[in-house]
Amino acid sequence: DKLLSTPRKDQKPSLNSVFCRAFALFPSNSVHLYLTFHPIVSEIQIVPKAPAAAKHQPGVAQLPPDIRAVSGAGYPKQTKTMLSTLRGRSQQFLARSARVRQARLFSRSLPCLWDLAEYRQHVAERAAEGVVPKPLAPEHVADLVELMKNPPAGEEATLVDLLSNCVPAGVDQAAYVKASFLTSIVKGDISCSLVDKKAAVQMLGKMVGGYNVLTLIELLDSPDLAPLAAAELKNITLMFDSFYDVEAKAKAGNAHAKEVIQSWAEGEWFTSTPEVPEKITVTVFKVTGETNTDDLSPAPDAWSRPDIPLHAKAMYKHPREGFTNAEEKIEELKQKGHPVALVGDVVGTGSSRKSATNSVLWYTGDPIPGVPNKKSGGVCIGGKVAPIFFNTMEDAGALVFECDVNQLNMGDVIEIQPYAGKIVKDGEVVSDFALKSDVLLDEVRAGGRINLIIGRGLVTRARESLGLPPSTLFRTPAEPEDTGKGYTLGQKMVGKACGVEGVRPGTYCEPRMSTVGSQDTTGPMTRDELKDLACLGFSADLVMQSFCHTAAYPKPVDVNTHSTLPDFIRTRGGVALRPGDGIIHSWLNRMLMPDGVGTGGDSHTRFPLGISFPAGSGLVAFAAATGVMPLDMPESVLVRFSGKMQPGITLRDLVNAIPYVALKRGLLTVEKKGKKNVYSGKIVEIEGLPDLKVEQAFELSDASAERSAAGCTIRLNKEPIMEYLTSNVTMLRWMLEQGYGDPRTIERRCRAMEDWLANPVLLEPDSDAQYAEIIEVDLNEIKEPLLACPNDPDDIKSLSELQNTKVDEVFIGSCMTNIGHFRAAGKMLQLSKGTLPTRLWICPPTRMDQYQLTEEGYYGIYGAVGARTEMPGCSLCMGNQARVQSKSTVVSTSTRNFPNRLGDGANVFLSSAELAAISSILGRLPTPEEYLSYATQIDTMATDVYRYLNFNEIESYQKAAAAGKLQMQDAL
Ligand code: SF4
Incomplete structure (x- = not known):
């Protein structure tokens, strides 16, 4: 507040005053402030000088209207608090100063490059493809605003509908233009005959979070609009640091702010939504056999994934038993007058595709108010539901559960009793089920697991602010009994990330994310999710984006992604590879910390060091933005290798031995109906090959995706890990020299690796740790490929x-x-x-x-x-x-x-x-x-053939790394 205050309310702070106050507020050698100018928006970058002075990054001026992220990870606690405060303040400052410009912009009449005729042509073209129109792009919203200032006769309702319902929410740039326009109206900078001040406040309130929040908070001081603004804020949960602005107003005596805090404390955003009903009637869309995520979101159609309605048309493009066109079949089933539920023998195996969930929900879910072209909710029932798909459906607010589906046939009208755990058909119970946890009912009610977690956090903060005891409003997961036994390696790794010794299976936890990966076919969706989460800076320690899925044969939409996504990632503090660099995991693995926990939007994000829990793009965005990830700790299956590797046998044969031995023991079946899979949803913990190089270990961990495992650990000796990290520090500093961003993130990771190498300690499983199953693989018995x-x-x-x-x-x-x-x-x-x-x-x-x-x-x-x-x-x-x-x-x-x-x-x-x-x-x-x-x-040539890339031994990398190190010596 001190940074932004002015003597008179109607004055804006000058940049000079912001600088002067910042340096007065903080010791002169503790921060650098950088301001960069751009025709649309200025950027402010606040960098702590700890331990030494930071260098300004050239090129910021070319960035889109995002605020350069300042991540607190890796800094001392005091500095983190300062950064968090400054980040919030800088965002407010930017929003405020940008709005001044925007108001000036809106006060002039600008020529429109786009009009309703063009929009209607777009609507007609999309209708010819059988899909709804796309949400409006930022430039279209700017032109829409121009049209609204001088509306063509008879088009008034259409214009209001477009602004209300067809603009993406969150921190999308289109949302920025919309929020700026509405803010100009509520502040009286401009007037619009179609949207009065009250309507503008209500529209701001439906924008989910992001650019709308600051205006609504400011309006809490408005004599006439404060009650309306308060009513809208009560239902917004994406507040993040802006919570403290409302809290400050409440503590200063603002009655409306107090009302908002009280509402959050009581969870009104949640209680105002209907409970999950006792009985839900649906029509069954039955898909026999296995549905993998490629059936729902085919790889050749990956280019259309961010366009949810269009991509959904590719769902089940290959004919299945009972239908040849899924869309037509579902439409036919809807004629029975009920929502349609996806029911399958095995559902969602394969990749962690949020797009698969998006496609299913496009046909079976409910529209999300304020978010065009995306749906949530829906019902999905599987004999087996693959864990990542299960979680992704959960995140999207679907009622998802496993049960015997043999009695459920295409077109059946069934009644689901979620509390009783029964499915009734023609008056008879045809299947019983138990929800994974009762918390699922709250997730469905909140519109998804992520909404629930964020909203619950807001309730907790508000109650703490008011000195109230913890809320009892929400269902809590049942805590597993403490067996008093030791922990497995995976349980210890997750424990470390949660600040405890270990985490028992079945425990709900939120481990800190050390590393998050995103690849390019899910990257644009992750970007959309980050915008929906109003994320302007990553809290996860290292986030990396790759382009390995589309670089070789890009479509125009991919080329656009290649040019826009890297900046989006880097400006939030992430690292972005370049098209042609190669596969995400081969790079990301080289950025891992031993015993760290992470996630990634590619189902093969299976760390050979530490552990990862791959997820759909919604959860990956959540993990990147907040630095933690919700996790129901899975059970572990131990795979123990023993004996001697036989001649001609390769690691890939050992990869295949893992299902082979389970098949022989009847713990895994190939048949889909009633499929058994001992590894499904479990953490596969591999022992007995401690001297593998880390590159080799990844072959084993990578393939845990094919087992439908939730995660994988590999117990290695220190020596191969030390060799790998020594090589990786050189590679990362080479990346610095090569201009990969974000430099501070890369340097921070290098230093963390150097710290570990100086004191190389690894977690070990306890000898009495408990496993759901132990699979012994005797190498002496694997005699042929x-x-x-x-x-x-x-x-x-x-x-x-x-x-x-x-x-x-x-x-x-x-x-x-x-x-x-x-x-x-x-x-x-x-x-x-x-x-x-x-x-x-x-x-x-x-x-x-x-x-x-x-x-x-x-x-x-x-x-x-x-x-x-x-x-x-x-x-x-x-x-x-x-x-x-x-x-x-x-x-x-x-x-x-x-x-x-x-x-x-x-x-x-x-x-x-x-x-x-x-x-x-x-x-x-x-x-x-x-x-x-x-x-x-x-x-006979093995040592020459199986030699791995040790960058620290290659002269060109050594030289570049030395230059990279020098470049960053004063950076952190
Ligand atoms: S190479 Fe690996 S990362 Fe690439 S598509 Fe195949 S499994 Fe996914």
Whole structure:
């Protein structure tokens, strides 16, 4: 307040006065303030000088109207408090000063580049595609405002409807223009015949959070509008630091502010919504067999994911039993007069796609007031519901549960009794169920788990402010009994992130997020979710964005993402890779801290160090924005390797051994109906291979995604981790020198790694830790390669059962590979005579691997045999770029072989790179004897072949890293 105060109420603070006061308020050597000017909005950057002076980052002036984020992570507590205060103040200052400009802008008449005729044409074009129009872009909202100032006769209602219902909420730039316009009205800077002051306040109140909040808080001092503003604020939960502004007003005696705080304390935002009814009648949309997220949100249609209505049309694009067109079928079912529920035997396996949830809810959910083209709610019932999909549905406010679905058929009208746990059809109970937790009922009522968590936090803050005891309004998860036993490694890692020794399975917790990853096909949706959360700066310690899914064959929409998303991430304190850099995990893994906890919007975000719980983009945005993640701690399954690795056996065979052994023990079934999966929803904790390099360990953790596991830990010795981190510090400082942002985030992570290396201590599981199951894998018994058969990663068979199967195409690439695999493949290919009888695809995971392989001459070998080399990235694995021939038989090193993923109707075997290379030479799967004769030759060269990239040993990286270190020596 001191920073922004002026002698007279109608005056605005000058920049000079802000500077002077800031330096008067803080010791002269404690902060730097940077102000940068931009035609649309100024930026203010406040950087603490701890331990030494920060450097201003050039280029800020080109940024969009976002406030440069100042993350408090890594600073001492006192500095964090200061940063938090300053960040809030700077945002207010910016909003205020921007509004002055906006008011001036709105007070003039500007020529419109867009009008209702163009909008109606857009509506007609979209209608021809069978979808609703898109929300308005910022420039369209600006033109809409111009039209509203001088409305064409007869168009008044349309204009008001567009402004009310077709502008995205949160911190979207379109919302910024809308909030500025409405603020100008309420402040009397301009008048509009269509929206009076009261209507403007109500419209601001429906904007969810973000740019509308400050105005509503200011209005608490308005003699005539304060009651209206208070009424709107009571229902806004995305307050973040703005809570303290309302609290300050309340403590200063503002009656309306007091009313708002009291309302928050009593949770009126929640109690004003209806409870989940005792009985819910729905019509069943039954999908037999397995529905994976690729069925709901196909990879080749990934480009349209942010356009929810359009993308939803691709749901179940391949015909299923009982329907060929899902949209038409659902419409037909809706004619029975009830909402439609998705019911399936197995639902939501595969990737962590928020887009899958978005598509389901587009047809089965309810509109969200103030948020165009997005829905929440809905009902989803599965014999099995994959955990990540379950959580994503939960986040979106769906009533989701597992039960026996055998009696539920397409078109049945059923009555769900959520409290009694019964499904009634034709007057008879046909299935019983138990909700995962009663908290789900509150989540549904609040419009989603994230809404509930944020709202509950607001209630707690308000009650603390009023000195009230904790609220009893919300259902609380049942605390599991303390067994008094020890903790597993995963339980200790999560415990550390929660500030306790360990976390028992079944406990609800909110671990701190050390690392968050986002890839490009979910990135734009994560961006939308961050805007909806009004996020202007990340609280997670490190957030990284990649472009591995779309870089090689981008569509226009991808090119736009490549140019806009990096700034969005960097201005919030994140790190953004570049198109062509390679696969998200191969980079993100190099940024991990031992024993840290994180998440990512890619279901293969499976840390080889620490633990991650991959999630949909909504939860990933929440984790990045708030620095914590809601988690119901899963149980653990221990996978224990013992014995000696047999000749010719690779790590990929051990990956496949994990389901293979479970299949043999009857703990896993391939059949979808009544499917058993011991790993589903559990943390897979792997022991017995402590000397693996971290790159190798990732092969094992990565594949826990195919097991539908919630997470994975690998117990490694200190030595490989020290080697990896030493290399990674060099790589990260090389990134600094190469201009990857955000520099302070990268440098902070380097220093954290150096601190760990100075005192390398790892968590260990307790010897009496309890596991839901223990799977023993005896290496002595794995004597020949194991492959996943078409088209199910769980359907594992030995090579001798599959030998001589004809092969058309071979793919060596994906995050399951590292540089060693490409050398091994190259050595094998050197043994081939002439060109290959198959089409061979080679795609190294990162551009550093590609460079090194080129330097070592391997690209010459690939070229000589006619292999097709691809830009580093996901390539065929993602299925949205180049594809294999329809109905071909493929051997692939990629992660999963779901139907149609690599090519339409393709039959895909998943194997090691070594076996894939031999198959490409032979045009068929080898016999075990043939395989061994090739593999033995590689074994003799193993130390040369399986060498990993140690950046600290490569001169060019050393030099760049030294320069990067110098650049940042005074930064933190
Ligand atoms: S390589 Fe495949 S599994 Fe790995 S990140 Fe890319 S698409 Fe996902």
